[in-house]
Amino acid sequence: QQQVKQSPQSLIVQKGGISIINCAYENTAFDYFPWYQQFPGKGPALLIAIRPDVSEKKEGRFTISFNKSAKQFSLHIMDSQPGDSATYFCAARYRNDYKLSFGAGTTVTVRA
């Protein structure tokens, strides 16, 4: 079954707006939560990642918010640009493991 649930499936945002993607997980043994960005015809590329001992991590216009008690984490894309149009995947990994469990993905379209 899907270990990481991601929503929404797609979203459209105006240039300069904020894109928000949410993920939820059940297994508290996960200890690493990356986000990947995938452009059409390309492989996923690591965008930003967080561990559960941190509630927020920011890199440029991208921010992960992490709520350990709710077992949820989200990606915020501030000041969205047309170049951010891509599919975004959240993922999770167990401690000392190598397998990533991916969400189903969110296709973000930024309108100029």
Place this chain on the structure above:
Amino acid sequence: NAGVMQNPRHLVRRRGQEARLRCSPMKGHSHVYWYRQLPEEGLKFMVYLQKENIIDESGMPKERFSAEFPKEGPSILRIQQVVRGDSAAYFCASSPGSPNYGYTFGSGTRLTVV
């Protein structure tokens, strides 16, 4: 540094044929992982290999699928007697050593079974 190289980029096979997907890891990376992405779904782990060893193939279908990573040359994911349900994007990733290092994914092979 050419990154993780996968070929072919696109592969069309008729039902019952064999598909061979190749993956050359990044220079200095000795660990290879294969993932499959079905339409409208996230990536699913298939297999983890080191040179000449299969470490974990728990995500591989029990029949028709096999993988190898020989001492010399690329890693190969082989699908025998392909069926329509095998149509997907297959991604390879590599890491330099310990599994705790982050992955670098290749651009994938899109397999279409007609």
